[in-house]
Structures are given as structure tokens and as C-alpha cells.
Amino acid sequence: MSGAEVRLEGLGKRYGEVRAVLPLDLVIEGGTLVTLLGPSGCGKTTLLRMIAGLEQASEGRILIGGRDVTLLSAGERNVSMVFQSYALFPHMSVLDNVAYGLVSSGMPRKEAHAQAEAALETVGLKGFGTRLPSEMSGGQQQRVAVARALVLKPDVLLFDEPLSNLDTRLRRSMREEIRALQQRLGLTVVYVTHDQSEALAVSDRIVVMRNAAIAQAGTPEELYTQPDSVFVATFMGEANHVQGAIERSDGGQAQVALGPLRLALPDRGLPTGRADIVIRPEAVRFAVDGEAGLPGTVARATYMGSHSEYLLDTEVGTLFAVIPDRLRRREVGAQVLITLAPDGVMLVHD
């Protein structure tokens, strides 16, 4: 099976005066995993629930595989959803849970159970069918929820923060399993999370949302290396936000002044003058002897084993730095010269 394309056209949601999702356009290609990422209250779950048919769109259209489903109820849409709480039916056995959708669609019970067994095998739970959900661990319940959604061969599979109830270690392995399953079966998956590392790990594309609108959409690498805004930069990993100036720009390259440093960066269409700059912590380095640099003072130094973390006071502001040098550690109060690796420094829009 292969997943269908999801196309949102001017889709928006309003509760009275409150806008939960501003009208937006988005295309999710068939067979890809797209993450909706954002802080709580940004509208990502509402967007997901509109695709599922659990919320009514206030405006715009939803097309799944080219079919307009905007007015269809959830059951008529051929989408499945994995819920944050898993929503396993506590009074039914695991097998009945997984077979529920098939039986609902009118499949004879025997056949439905056979397919449910197969789906349980896919998620590595062969032989657990007779148990009740309450007799399984959190990770196992999660797999049952995935199997229950998968068995219907949906056009689109929706995940609503599926890993937030698991502990850190389990979360890591579950997200890899979900990703592997999605790639093996070629599913279209829309995945809601507020955890950026989860998003980076599983996604083909990430849609960062903020204040009921899309802040930026792109591949994980694009979002990390070319964030449009301070918000996206800081949301996709750690970032220092400082102000510099664009001295001149031509051919898409800008010469940027940051204290005594001069950096050549892609200008991203910004005019000359004051500019917002974000700096990844791992792009901050200490100057090699004789190299020119931004003078600073070590305000805090934390030894982390594999690397050290520093807070450095400079004329452009305090910088957070992650430096993998385990041999030459700087003490608090030390005067240092700082240089920046250009691939970790970006001009942004606000």
C-alpha cells in the first residue's frame, strides 16, 4: 500500500472570536512523514483533528488523494489516528481492539481477527491478542494503538503526540520503530509533536507552527540550517539571538559585521542595516593563537564529559557555547577570543 497525498487549501478553524488555526495552505506528499511541530496552543493538534474529521473546518478545503473530504465525517475519510492517550478500549481484548475498525467496516469477524493478528505481528506483539489493554505496559499499548490504526490500511495515518506518555529511553526506540514502519509500508503520516528532537529524528518534512499559523515548513536540515525566524531557530535546537549589521550585499552574499568579526553569510533577501542573527552554540569556537576574534569573558563553565558548555559575555551579548575541547578548559573569569563557524550562523527575519 502507498499513502495518499493530503492537500489543505485555505484551511482554518475559528471558535467564536478565537482563531485556533488561521487559513493556511499545505501539501503533504504521499508516502512521506510530515511533522506538525510547535509549542502548546499553536494550533497543531486542531489542524490534525481537522484532517481526521474530529473537528469541523470553519473555512477552506481538505483533499485526501484528490478527494474533497471537508464535509465528510471522520469514519468516511479513510484516515486513522493514534491518540496521545492511545484510547484503547479498556473493556475489549487487544485483538478486539485491533479488529474493531475492520468489524466496523463490515468485515466478517473471523477474517478481521486474522488480519488483526497479522497487524499485531507487524508491531511485534504476536500472541498478545487475548490480553486486556490494562495488562500491558505503556510501550506495548502504544504498539497496539499503532496496529489498530494500521490494520485499516488508511490513506493517511495521524499521530497526536504518540510518545509523550513514555519514558525517554522507550520514546527513542518507539520513534525509530514508527519511522521504520512508515518507510517500509510507504505510508503518509502526519505527526504532531512539541519535541523538536523527535521531529528531527522521524520527519521527511517539518511544519513549524506558531500562533495558529505556519512559521516555516521544510526538511529537518533546511529548518535547522536555514531558519526563517528567531522563533524557528530557537525552537529547532539551541540558538543565540544577537544583533549585527549588514554592511553590503551582492549576489546573495552579505557581509555582516558582528563586533569586530566580519562574516560572509547568505543575505536571504534582507536589506543593509541592522539585522537579526542567530548563532548555534556549536558554531562558537575559541580563536586559535594569533587569529582575530570577538573578545569575551567566561561567565559560567560547565563540564559535561564529552564537551563543555560556556556562557560568554561579549559586546554583542551573552553567548551560549558548546565546545568539544576536553583538554583546554577555560575557567570562569578567563578572557577569551571567539570566532564563529559560518555554517552555524544565520541571518533571520525578525
Next chain:
Amino acid sequence: MRLRGSLPAWLIAAVGAAVVPWHMQQDGLSLATIVGFGQHDPEAASALWQAAAHGRFWFWPIVAGLLLALPGALPMLPRPARALWLLAGGGFGLAALVVQGLAIGVQGWSWPWLEALFGPLDDRQFGIGLGGAMTAVALLLLVTDGFALRGAFKGDRFVAGAVGVLAASILLFTAWPVATVLMQMFTPRDDLSAWAALADRVVDRKIWGLACVTSAAGCGVFWNTLVLATCTATLTTSLGLAFALIVTRTRFPAKRGLRLLTVMPIITPPFVIGLGLILIFGRSGVINQIVEAVFGLELGRWIYGFNGILLAQAFSFTPVAFLVLIGVVEGISPTMEEASQTLRATRMRTFGAVTLPLMLPGLANAWLVSFVESLADFGNPIVLGGSFGVLSTEIFFAVVGAQQDFGRAAVLAAVMLVIALFAFVLQRRVVGRRSYVSVTGKGDSGLPPTLPAPIRRAAYAVAIPWACLTLVVYVMALAGAFVRVWGRDWTPTLEHFRRAFALEWTANGTLLFSGGAWHSLFTTIELAVIAAPITAGLGLLAAWVLSRQRFAGRTTLEFALMLTFAVPGTVIGVAYILTYNVPPLEITGTAIILVACFVFRNLPVGVRSGVAAMSQLDRSLDEAAVTLRASTFRALRTVVLPLLKPAIVTALVYSFVRAMTTVSAVIFLVSAEYEMATVFIINRVINGDYGLAIAYCAVLILLMTLATGLIQLLVGNRRLGRRGVVAAPAPVGGRV
């Protein structure tokens, strides 16, 4: 081919309009008369046949609406177009149905301008029967389908239909009757115009008179009712508080027994207490006889009137206040009181400065609940009232007495309704302000402090004698069933039971239920058994719609539903006979009116227990079912209902028991064919036949206990693995 979409509803509407007799049939429906096509008697014909063969042109618009809706019911057109046809056709048909039903009554055209337009009509119209009902419901569903197709209710036809049916039934069985009562006040009388008649009825010394303040004459019923309800509420709240404090804040050994007290009013027919009081304090009561024998004093009839009713209501409703106040006292977080104690307050000061103020809203709520109970009470005043009239009994006598004055009954009902609504609004505001409730979802540790000694002693001094007295009243009441004539002939006997429930073998070997009570008992059980599942089903459906769905008008629906709560039973009773005596819905004297009364009087209980249970159920469970291709109905049936079993039990038991014990509304609605147990008992009481009445009450109590167990057994428990079964909280309060 599987019928899909709106086609089944359309077919039902079509069958209802074209095949089945439209009007209610005098002799009921038989297989032979169920086809109303080609009938010679127009009254036995279907709507279509009446229009085509008998010239009743007013049925054509309904048929036209049906035809208009047909394109929408067929799957050919795109959704928006179908929605439009369904809305237009269904809406037009429904409107036509309602208008023609109201336009032609028992004496031809209902409104003069129609007569001017079409000329006089020598026809009359009977009430809507099976055909009309089928068509009306199906047309309604076509309209809701149309809304769903347009994307309302998330495109869910089941939800749209459920909301439509709920709204329509509340409109039909609560709003319309109440409106009819209020309109009745304007009915012109003799030579008086509408307004003058209203003024004459409202300004009535029998209602508002204050003669009792200055002289020995009686006051108006308004004042009687108000004073009685205020006294009862104050008394029961104080007593209930004493009980609640003992149960929650002392080491009293018999707490369990006290808690049992709260169950009693639920399974007690409303006049057991009144009868018990008569047997103790009445003219031939135990106390009177002892006093007369020892002191030679004649105590007389003091129990009849205000004193007796107050006493009886205090016995009846203290358990209700107790139940409310247990929740209130348990709702106070002990940490507040512990904080107060660490701040060097004495126990007494803690109680006075912290505990009591925190309980105030809860006390106010309990007071208002008791107030409304007293206001709506019919059983106690009718048994003990004597010449002391309250609103509920006055309404009754205005309708059944020699006066037969429906206008007066309507005015009294309106007065009662206003008081009840006022108390209801007040109560909602008191309960709505939750700022004082200090229990949070988190486990609040800390032990509730024990009561300060003076308070504890006072509580004991009040509660324990009262509990004993309650027990005595019940024992006396039931003992009355086993002696020949109370007060005169103390010979133990089962004669009363024999008279009520005798069984005989006839000559040809069949069993003959020769006892006088069998008929009413069977009717009562039959109707209660019919009404209970409808009440529970409709109530839970409403609870589900209200707590799980979002749609325009949700709050309005919720408010309307809660309002049905506030309408006293007597008002509903009067409203029902006024409304359903005449077409288009002519159901007076049938079982339907009694079942409708039970269902809509007890609906709020089903709703409440459903909402409480639903709030413990993760919303994503039903959402998961829906995304798994289950239709909403299937999701409800396979996921929500099994998890709601405790709430179903509560709703079933409650509506069954209520149907068996209610008297206030029912007393207006019974007929010779459909007589209810409670009404039968009241008639025995009025005739002074206490023994039989009490015997009957005892049988009812036994029966209800059995039925409760049976329902529990039938519905069964949820199986959720290792986790224990979470019981739904029992609904608080209720009315007779």
C-alpha cells in the same frame, strides 16, 4: 441492496403518510386496519388517501414536502444539492404537518380567519396516530440529515438526528405543555375578556390573602406554601447538617446505619411517612390513645394541617439534605482546618471561622433543594393537609374538585412555577460559584479534625433522637398493615394483604387475581418497565450529546433540559391534561401520556448520572472508535455504553423506582384503564382505609428492592482487567 443515507427515513415518512392511518384509532390498530389506503371511513385512512379520496386538501402540503425531499434522499446528487432538497422538503413537510394539526381541532377550523378563507368546516380532526407520528419523526430526521450533509454537527447524521429528536421532544413534552398552562390563564370567563379574566384570577384572596396574621382565618395558599417550604427547608437543613457532621467528623459507631437513612426516601412511596404520623399522632393514634387513657386529655386533630405536613416533610426530606451535605462536608479540604489549628485557633474557633463559612454555599444549596422538594411535595399535604391548602393540593382540587376551574389551576400552577424557577436560578448561582469548594483533583492529605465537643454534643442531641423517631415512624407505618383497625381493634391480621392481593383458583383451573390492587400494580409495573429504558436511553443520549459534541445551540438545549427539572410535578400534571386533551396530540387517558410523563419528569436524573460518568471517560475513546470507521451510533453502542454500565444502572433503577412512587403529576393523568399504584393508595387513604394502603406500600417497597437487584444483575458490571470497577456517583436529590 443496503439502504443508505436518508432513504430509510424518507421511506418511513412515505409509509406513514401514504399507507398507515394518519389519525389515532379509537379501537387501536389491528393488522386489518393498519393499511389506511382505500378506507371508506376517512378517519381510518392514510393522509394521502384522505387527501385524494375524501377531499381533505390540507394533507397535500405534507405530501408535497415529502416529494420535495425525495431528490435529497437519493444518492445521485452531490452532497450540497441533496442537503438543500432535504432541508427544503423536510422543513416544509414538517411545518405543514404542525400547522394543519393545530389549524383543525375538534370543532373545525381553530382560527376564524381560516374559516373566512375556506368556508366553514363540518369536519373535525382527531389526534395524530401512528401514521402521523411516523411521518413527523421521519421528516424531522430528513431535516437533521440535511443539516448534517451541509457539514453541521461535523457532518454526523446520528448526532444531528439525536439533537433534533431531543430538542423536539423537550419542545413537545415540556415547553409546549408549560406554555399551554400559562396561556390558559388568559382564557376568557363568562363576560370577562382575556386580560380581565387574568386579573380576576391572579388577584385572588385565596392565593394572596393575609387574614391569618390578624385573625383566626386562613391565609392564602401562596403564603401557606412559602412559609411551609421555608420552615421545612430550615428544619431539614439543620437536621441534615447534624447527621452529616456526625457521619464525617466523629467516631460515632453506627455511621453505616445513618447512611442507610439516605436510601429510604428513594424507595418509599410518598405517603408512608404521612400514614405513619397519622397512626402515631392521629385521633386514634398511639400517642393520643395513651394520653387520653393516662391524663384523660383529648389531643384532637393537631396533626392535620401545617404541623403535620411540616413534620412529615421534615422526615421525608432530611435524608435528602443529609445526602447533599455529606458531599459538602467531605468537600472541605482538611488542610484548611489544619492550617487554622497550627495558627493557634481553638477547635471551636476553627469550626466557626473556617469550617462553617466554607460550608455556607453547600448549606444554601441543601436549603434550596429541600425548599423545592417541599414546594413540589404532593403526597404529604394531601394526606395530612386537612383544611390547610398548599399550592400543589389546591391545583389538584381546582382540577378534580367540583369547581373544575382550569383557569384557576393554571394561575396556581404559574405561581408555583415562578417560585420553583426562582429557587432553581438561585440554586444554580449558589452551586455555580465554586470558589469555596476546596477539594482539588490531587490527593489532598490531612485528616479532618473531629468536632469540638459542644458542637458534637449538640449534633448527637439532635440527630440521634430524630433517627430513632424516623425508625419508629417507619415501623409504625408498616405495623399498620398487620392489625385489623388501628386504634380500635388491635387483632393481628393479614386481611389487608388478602383484600389487596388475593389470588383464587377458578373452577376451570386458571389463576384469578381477585385482589383489588392487582390491576393498578400490574399497570404500574408495566408502565415503569416501559418508561425506565426510554428514560435511561434518552437521558444518556442527552448526556453524551451535551458532554461530547459541540454545536450551535448546545447551551440552549442544556438549559432547556435543566428547566424541565424545575417544573413541579403538579404543574406538569395540569399542563399535560390541558395540552393533550385535544388534537393534534390527543393522548389523555392512554398509557402514552403516563409514559411520557415518567420519561420527561425523570430525564434529568439520567442526564446527570450520564454526565457524571461521561466526565470520567476519556473523550479520545469515542473519537478513536469514530476514526476506526465505526459509525457514531456503533461507537456509542460498542465503546461508550459498555463503559457506562454503572450510570445505566443508576438511571434505570432511578427511573423505574420513580415511576413507581411518583404521585404529583400522575394523579391528574390516570384513567380507569391505566390506574397507578400510588393513586390507588391515595384513594384508599382518602377513604380512611389505612390498612390496605399501608399493605400496598409495603409490597411496593419490597418490589422496588427486588427490581433494583434485578436491574443490577441484567446490566452487569464492566470488566476492565485488574482495575477495579469505578462506580458512578449517585445522583443527588429528586422529587416526588
